[in-house]
Amino acid sequence: MKVLTAHQMKEIDRLTSERFLISPEILMERAGLSVVLALQSELKDLSKKSFLVLCGHGNNGGDGLVVARILHQYTDEVVTVVVGDKTKMSSETLANFKRLKAIGGIIKFLNEDLSLDELVQMVKNYDVVIDALLGIGIKGSVQGILAQVIDVVNLYARYVVSVDLPSGLDTDTGKVLGKAIKADLTVTFGLPKLCHILFPGRELTGILKVADIGIPKILLNADEIKRNIVTKDLVLSSLPKRIKDSHKGSYGKVLVIAGSKNYPGAAVLTSIAAYRVGSGYVQLVTCKPADEIALVREPSLIVRGFEQEFFTPSCLPTVFEVAKNSKVVVLGPGLTQSDQTREFVLQLLKELDLPMIIDADGLNNIAENLDVLFQRKGPTLLTPHFGEFARLVKLPIEAVKYNYSLVEEFSKKYGVITLLKGATTIISNGESTYFNLMGNTSLAKAGSGDVLAGMIGGLAAQGLDLLSAAFCGAYLHGLAAEMYNLKEGTMLTSELLDLIPKAMEEVCKVG
Ligand SMILES: NC(=O)C1=CN([C@@H]2O[C@H](COP(=O)(O)OP(=O)(O)OC[C@H]3O[C@@H](n4cnc5c(N)ncnc54)[C@H](OP(=O)(O)O)[C@@H]3O)[C@@H](O)[C@H]2O)[C@@H](O)CC1
Ligand SMILES: [K+]
The missing domain is CATH 3.40.1190.20 (Ribokinase)
Structure with missing residues (x-):
């Protein structure tokens, strides 16, 4: 199985849209759905759980907004907290923000509608925390309020599911950029990224599920992707064959x-x-x-x-x-x-x-x-x-x-x-x-x-x-x-x- 850097994933994303006319919006919808399906296969009856969905303002947060909307199909016990700035959302993320609002989803902005102390209580009370704060778009060290939120999740959450990768990991090295989420389950898209297999990222990833979100196979199997996980x-297929008619020299x-x-x-x-x-x-x-x-x-x-x-x-x-x-x-x-x-x-x-x-x-x-x-x-x-x-x-x-x-x-x-x-x-x-x-x-x-x-x-x-x-x-x-x-x-x-x-x-x- 091949394994990707952030740059390779972004390139695949671009080609999926430009060459195969599958828009980022379609991918985001499928990414969110795949996280819910993974949750279902791990936790079984979603209607009996409560979910706190933490979203950044990047597209990782956009995936989180889709997750929240789909979870509402199973239970009313879903609250979404945005740790970020609505004006910085991409068009796809903003569209999913509006869709979640339209179905009556509760969305709170940290530091505006909710204090950090209140978030601590929520993290303690909810069964599952969805981490959609940062994905492959992370740049530099995580600081300030985002770092504080990561600390809170790592201290108090009962079960953490990371969307794409545990927020705070460097996608290409698996190193922690200041602070990183410790997940129980991570659902990534298309192919694993290097952070899922290199320590400490491998440890912070928890169980890894790789979801098919409809990226054309030809892009995922491309010969130019030269890094592989040994399966x-x-x-x-590589092991030598044993032939009946053989001797020690064979x-x-x-x-x-x-x-x-x-x-x-x-x-x-x-x-x-x-x-x-x-x-x-x-x-x-x-x-x-x-x-x-x-x-x-x-x-x-x-x-x-x-x-x-x-x-x-x-x-x-x-x-x-x-x-x-x-x-x-x-x-x-x-x-x-x-x-x-x-x-x-x-x-x-x-x-x-x-x-x-x-x-x-x-x-x-x-x-x-x-x-x-x-x-x-x-x-x-x-x-x-x-x-x-x-x-x-x-x-x-x-x-x-x-x-x-x-x-x-x-x-x-x-x-x-x-x-x-x-x-x-x-x-x-x-x-x-x-x-x-x-x-x-x-x-x-x-x-x-x-x-x-x-x-x-x-x-x-x-x-x-x-x-x-x-x-x-x-x-x-x-x-x-x-x-x-x-x-x-x-x-x-x-x-x-x-x-x-x-x-x-x-x-x-x-x-
Ligand atoms: N590629 C694909 O095929 C698909 C990708 N998909 C999803 O998109 C995700 C990538 O989305 P992305 O590129 O928008 O970046 P993302 O990870 O949300 O973070 C960027 C945001 O975070 C911020 N930020 C950055 N560093 C920071 C720091 N140190 N500390 C604090 N903030 C920091 C930065 O904000 P800024 O500083 O620029 O204001 C920016 O807004 C990917 O992981 C997957 O989940 C799916 O939808 C399906 C298909
Ligand atoms: K994440």
Whole structure:
């Protein structure tokens, strides 16, 4: 499913009207109706509820005025409060103001007909607050009376439904512009916006419903919209097919270069994960004692263990030898950082032309030598978490968190694919970007990234390009965590490995 910026949505709005002759007024009517239908499906009998509809003077407020009018069909317990200036309403919003008045709807203007204290009482007393204060037209920080109203709603409302997006969110980043509504339910139109999937906006959105308001499909499916949410259907259509008449070589050989005396477990987790997603042959090159641990844990691994404590350039000839019959390389988990390991990693990146997934200390070891990426001869995927990405781009962590534009620019500049791990994971090759929403806090645990890197390697070995392997891996990894049926956070990373088959089965289930 595609996901939009405010600018893209406005452009779609313009084309809907100009090219397809569907006026903003029609869209506004359908937007309002879709909110009421969503309310009905969540709350069932609307006649038994009371509604307080808060409207700004922009078109988001116009949608709210439609919502109020339609709610009057179900109950008389509807009051609309405008927090704004009637003279600033667009023609469509004003028309809906008049329609609501015409059916006898009660409309009050805050600070004229109603004080803030009176509004506090109403917010406390009504069952549902509809937030139609600000939508995609928000500019700058929310201050003054509007900020006070948002505080009141967040403090006292029992159930909040946001129209299009929680008021106060930056549509394109999901950041709070001063103050933002915390919604239980958000109904958006046509397609999700970035604020619904990026934190903190994702949290403030509550349940998200995407309503069809009659925007022509050709506009919503346009190839120029390059940002997507990873869905089950996308993963299913991208996964490798299993053929009856096949052998281990049919499913690709993965070479995992990982582990050190300090971190032997990382190498084991990565290697087994590659098998779990269906790869036919996994070779692990590592340092002692990971080789022995790996074989005890999974005897089907093909293991080469160096006597030394960490990788050095002296390991290169062996690695190149093993790489000869590999299809993809996963480099990095548990390597540790040292001058010699850095030299080993840089040489490998320059000389090995296989597709490569670089994770963890693989990334930390190139942070001061990013230009090495220009010398790569094969496709490259980097899988940093926020801290690692911050190190790569030399910015504070706060500046890189959920910063999809930065991920896109970085990927384009260095000719790589980047997967930025987070509660929403961002994957981009600089042209197309994918957002994975699957997963939960069980993944916030040592070793979870090692498993992801192995899964991506295993999928790439089976023929997926690195971008598809990355978004499929991220989705399956998240889904596996969601399938753990005991208390969230108590899962061991080794148990995550054992949930991968369940996640793969779930994706392949019809319906
Ligand atoms: N696009 C579509 O396809 C469809 C769009 N639809 C709906 O239209 C919505 C977009 O409407 P929009 O463009 O009128 O902007 P909107 O979000 O109401 O806010 C702008 C108003 O808020 C004000 N304002 C801004 N920033 C502020 C701040 N920081 N603090 C305080 N005030 C601030 C600003 O006032 P100003 O400062 O300019 O006086 C301006 O009047 C969209 O979200 C959806 O709900 C549907 O009808 C169906 C089809
Ligand atoms: K809103």
